Amino acid sequence: MQLTLPECRSSRFRPITPPAGQLLKWIGNKQRFAAQIVSNFPKTFGTYYEPFLGSGAVLATLAPEKAVGSDGFKPLMEIWQSLKTDPSLLKKWYADRWKKMETGNRVEMYEQIKASYNANPNGADLLFLCRACYGGVVRFRLFDGYMSTPCGIHKPIPPQSFARRVDEWYERTKGTRFLLFSYEEAMGRAKKGDLVYCDPPYAHSQSILYKAQTFELDHLFEVIDKSKSRSVRVALSIDGLKKSGDVNCEIRVPHGLFKREIFINCGRSMLRRFQMEGKSLEMEVVADRLLLTW
Numbered sequence: 001m002q003l004t005l006p007e008c009r010s011s012r013f014r015p016i017t018p019p020a021g022q023l024l025k026w027i028g029n030k031q032r033f034a035a036q037i038v039s040n041f042p043k044t045f046g047t048y049y050e051p052f053l054g055s056g057a058v059l060a061t062l063a064p065e066k067a068v069g070s071d072g073f074k075p076l077m078e079i080w081q082s083l084k085t086d087p088s089l090l091k092k093w094y095a096d097r098w099k100k101m102e103t104g105n106r107v108e109m110y111e112q113i114k115a116s117y118n119a120n121p122n123g124a125d126l127l128f129l130c131r132a133c134y135g136g137v138v139r140f141r142l143f144d145g146y147m148s149t150p151c152g153i154h155k156p157i158p159p160q161s162f163a164r165r166v167d168e169w170y171e172r173t174k175g176t177r178f179l180l181f182s183y184e185e186a187m188g189r190a191k192k193g194d195l196v197y198c199d200p201p202y203a204h205s206q207s208i209l210y211k212a213q214t215f216e217l218d219h220l221f222e223v224i225d226k227s228k229s230r231s232v233r234v235a236l237s238i239d240g241l242k243k244s245g246d247v248n249c250e251i252r253v254p255h256g257l258f259k260r261e262i263f264i265n266c267g268r269s270m271l272r273r274f275q276m277e278g279k280s281l282e283m284e285v286v287a288d289r290l291l292l293t294w
C-alpha cells in the first residue's frame with residue numbers, strides 16, 4: 001500500500017516513496033523503512049532538520065521544500081556538500097575508484113583506497129569505501145578514527161548506475177543545505193514550527209560508527225528538551241527490540257519528554273549479517289523505537 005503525506009503548506013497529497021537506490025551504505029541506514037518513519041511526521045512544518053545525517057535516507061524520502069542536513073563528521077559532509085554544489089564531481093570520485101578496482105587486483109586496490117583515506121580522511125575515498133566495503137558496514141577505531149572494514153565480496157555498482165542515483169538524490173535534496181555542524185548547533189537553530197529528526201548512534205548496536213563510542217544519549221535528551229520548549233517538534237529513532245522481539249533494549253527516557261512511542265520493523269539486523277556470515281538470521285529481526293514529542 002502506498003503511503004501519502006500532504007505537501008508542506010498545501011492541501012495536495014504526494015506519495016511517500018524512498019529513492020530507487022541508496023546513495024551511501026551506512027550503519028543504521030533507514031532506506032527500507034524510511035516511508036514508515038515519514039508517515040508519522042506532522043502534515044505541515046517549517047524547516048526540516050536532520051542533525052545525524054548519515055545515509056540521508058529519511059531526508060531523501062521526505063524530500064522537503066526547506067531543510068538542513070548536518071553531521072559532525074567532515075568526510076561525510078564533504079560527500080553531501082559535493083552532491084549539492086557539484087554532483088558531477090561526486091560521479092567522478094566514484095568512477096575513478098571503481099575503474100581502479102576493475103583494472104587491478106580488487107582487494108589490493110581496495111586496500112590502497114582505504115590506506116589513502118586513513119592517511120588523510122576525505123569524502124572522495126569514503127564515498128567509494130562505504131559502497132565497496134564488506135557488508136556496507138563502515139567501522140571506525142575509537143582512538144584515531146581508523147577505517148578498518150575489509151573489502152566486500154560483492155562487486156560495487158558500476159559508475160553508470162551510481163550516476164543515476166546521484167541525479168535522483170540531487171533532485172530530492174534541492175531544498176536542503178548541508179552543513180558541518182554538531183547536533184547541538186544544528187538543533188539550536190530550529191525554531192517554532194520546525195521539525196527535527198534525530199537518528200543518533202544506537203547504544204546497543206552502533207558503537208563502531210565514527211565517534212559513536214563517546215556519544216551520550218542523556219545529553220541528546222537535554223537538547224531535545226530545549227528544542228521542545230521552543231515549540232520545535234522532534235522525532236527520535238533509537239534502540240527498540242532485537243532478537244525478533246525477545247530482547248527489549250532498555251532506554252532511560254526522561255518522563256514526559258515524548259508523547260508517543262512507535263515501533264518500526266527494520267527486518268534482519270544489518271550489523272548481525274556482517275558478524276554472522278553464512279548463518280541463518282531468522283532470530284535477528286530488530287525493531288526501532290520512534291519517539292515523538294507531539
